[in-house]
Amino acid sequence: MKIFxxxxxxxxxxxxxxxxxxxxxxxDKEESNNSNKKSKLEYPLWEVGVGLIYAVAPDYPGANHSxxxxxxxxxxxxxxxxxxxxxxxxxxxxxxxxxxIQEKDYEFNISIGGALPSKSKFNPxxxxxxxLDTMVELGPAFILKLYDAERFSLKLTLPLRIALSTDFTSLxxxxxxxxxxxxxxxxxxxxxxxxxxxxxxxxxxxxxxxxYFYQVNPKDVTSNRPLYGALGGYLSTSISLGLGRSxxxxxxxxxxxxxxxxxxAANEDGxxxxxxxxxxxxxxxxxxxxxxxxxxxx
Numbered sequence: 578m579k580i581f582x583x584x585x586x587x588x589x590x591x592x593x594x595x596x597x598x599x600x601x602x603x604x605d606k607e608e609s610n611n612s613n614k615k616s617k618l619e620y621p622l623w624e625v626g627v628g629l630i631y632a633v634a635p636d637y638p639g640a641n642h643s644x645x646x647x648x649x650x651x652x653x654x655x656x657x658x659x660x661x662x663x664x665x666x667x668x669x670x671x672x673x674x675x676x677x678i679q680e681k682d683y684e685f686n687i688s689i690g691g692a693l694p695s696k697s698k699f700n701p702x703x704x705x706x707x708x709l710d711t712m713v714e715l716g717p718a719f720i721l722k723l724y725d726a727e728r729f730s731l732k733l734t735l736p737l738r739i740a741l742s743t744d745f746t747s748l749x750x751x752x753x754x755x756x757x758x759x760x761x762x763x764x765x766x767x768x769x770x771x772x773x774x775x776x777x778x779x780x781x782x783x784x785x786x787x788x789y790f791y792q793v794n795p796k797d798v799t800s801n802r803p804l805y806g807a808l809g810g811y812l813s814t815s816i817s818l819g820l821g822r823s824x825x826x827x828x829x830x831x832x833x834x835x836x837x838x839x840x841x842a843a844n845e846d847g848x849x850x851x852x853x854x855x856x857x858x859x860x861x862x863x864x865x866x867x868x869x870x871x872x873x874x875x
Contacts, residue, residue: 752785
């Protein structure tokens with residue numbers, strides 16, 4: 578089974594690492610039979626597909642306005658011995674992965690993720706302010722495998738990333754993000770070729786990233802939006818739940834839900850952190866239609 582879950586990272590950066598290692602579970606039902614396991618080089622070196630996602634997500638953490646997305650997105654996986662790309666496929670939920678250290682009980686890798694931009698003119702709280710550009714996060718991640726079996730996986734992921742924003746004409750550094758995640762994956766739950774994913778995560782960021790979301794500069798002051806200097810520190814705690822099922826080994830349907838709590842956040846008293854609870858939802862499908870004849874590493 579090609580394990581895959583909705584990449585909220587296309588809508589919200591905090592999903593960029595949350596599905597850290599779905600690919601550690603068997604890729605298909607046959608692999609769970611020890612007498613019929615695939616060798617390390619029996620997987621295609623690369624696979625290409627396309628997905629369609631419908632999602633609803635807040636414009637930024639603590640926003641009181643959500644955006645609706647109905648977008649086609651590329652699906653791609655590359656199984657190199659060290660460098661691996663797993664975009665919209667069960668492992669790196671849309672990122673590039675350098676698997677430099679992998680042991681039975683832990684792993685160290687480098688990954689990249691990102692988020693869609695947000696137009697301030699559609700958000701009543703941010704009208705007149707600069708738009709929020711596409712966000713990219715890049716950095717190392719340490720994964721502690723608390724429990725790792727054929728159908729179950731419990732992991733603690735500790736990623737530290739640098740955040741970058743871009744309007745595709747320039748690139749700006751936006752500080753650091755620390756996002757510990759405790760995740761659980763259950764394969765073949767209730768029916769074959771299905772999986773459940775659940776996670777709880779806590780998110781901290783430096784003052785520079787908080788400022789990107791919550792700072793109110795003199796030029797942005799209005800009668801309802803006073804001058805405000807953002808603080809660094811705690812951002813949010815999130816609980817995520819996802820379900821998916823594959824068909825014919827090359828098609829997948831999925832849905833995901835995420836609830837983020839921002840009570841006690843460093844900038845909860847700021848004029849731009851309006852909602853202390855955000856919800857995100859997505860549903861979609863993916864179709865894998867092309868793969869290499871050359872074999873790669875699992």
